[in-house]
Amino acid sequence: MNNHETNESLSRVLEGWRVEPKRDPGFRAGVWARIEVERRVPSWPGYVRTHVALAAGLMAVALVGGGWIGREQARARAGADRAAIAENYVRALDARTMRMP
Amino acid sequence: MKNILITLAMAVAACAVAFGVSYRMCCEQELHRAASEGDAMTWLRTEFHLNEAQFAAVKKLHSDYGMMCGEHCAAIMAAKKRNAPPAEILALEKTCVEAMTAHFKSVAGLMPPAEGERYLAVVMPRVDGYGHTGAPNVQMKP
Numbered sequence: 001m002n003n004h005e006t007n008e009s010l011s012r013v014l015e016g017w018r019v020e021p022k023r024d025p026g027f028r029a030g031v032w033a034r035i036e037v038e039r040r041v042p043s044w045p046g047y048v049r050t051h052v053a054l055a056a057g058l059m060a061v062a063l064v065g066g067g068w069i070g071r072e073q074a075r076a077r078a079g080a081d082r083a084a085i086a087e088n089y090v091r092a093l094d095a096r097t098m099r100m101p
Numbered sequence: 102m103k104n105i106l107i108t109l110a111m112a113v114a115a116c117a118v119a120f121g122v123s124y125r126m127c128c129e130q131e132l133h134r135a136a137s138e139g140d141a142m143t144w145l146r147t148e149f150h151l152n153e154a155q156f157a158a159v160k161k162l163h164s165d166y167g168m169m170c171g172e173h174c175a176a177i178m179a180a181k182k183r184n185a186p187p188a189e190i191l192a193l194e195k196t197c198v199e200a201m202t203a204h205f206k207s208v209a210g211l212m213p214p215a216e217g218e219r220y221l222a223v224v225m226p227r228v229d230g231y232g233h234t235g236a237p238n239v240q241m242k243p
Contacts, residue, residue, distance in 0.1 A: 062113065066119030070120035070125075078129045081135075084136050088139055089144065095200075096194050
């Protein structure tokens with residue numbers, strides 16, 4: 001079988017091939033329904049505008065919570081630093097705790 | 102659902118920003134630097150709000166005490182080395198504690214009265230509770 005014969009048989013198959021999809025009467029309505037669903041989901045700013053109290057409350061909690069945790073963390077670190085340096089300071093001046101080189 | 106997730110993400114971002122700002126504002130950078138570098142003099146200056154004259158006087162007092170402290174240390178070490186009687190070592194240590202206490206009171210006297218009291222409240226409780234075996238990390242800088 002050479003290339004010429006192959007092409008002819010392929011051409012015959014292609015000539016006889018017909019796509020006959022079943023008619024779907026609900027296709028158009030389905031497309032529009034999906035478009036409508038997407039259209040009804042608001043953008044984020046629109047969502048926030050319609051849920052102002054929730055969004056504002058959430059942001060307030062986040063800001064206050066973050067600020068409080070940050071302050072506590074900073075205080076804890078300062079307390080630890082203060083204790084460590086005071087301890088070293090006193091030890092450095094205590095002849096009983098010194099070691100001669 | 103997408104909008105809820107975006108809202109939550111914005112809240113988390115706001116929380117992180119608030120944390121960072123608050124931490125930066127409350128963080129005592131100079132204290133932290135002094136602690137990590139073992140810079141006790143900077144700590145004294147900032148913690149007890151010393152002006153330049155007070156700070157210079159405190160530094161001089163520490164410098165002078167440093168020599169006395171070294172002598173006490175040498176005496177205690179020498180006594181321990183020659184296995185001196187415990188009473189003698191205790192007497193030397195008592196001298197050390199008295200000198201140290203006097204030094205701390207002198208330093209407090211150079212500070213504003215309220216700061217001096219606070220200074221004594223910080224350092225004095227740390228004097229008595231030591232074991233006498235040596236300080237592993239003395240990093241105080243003059």
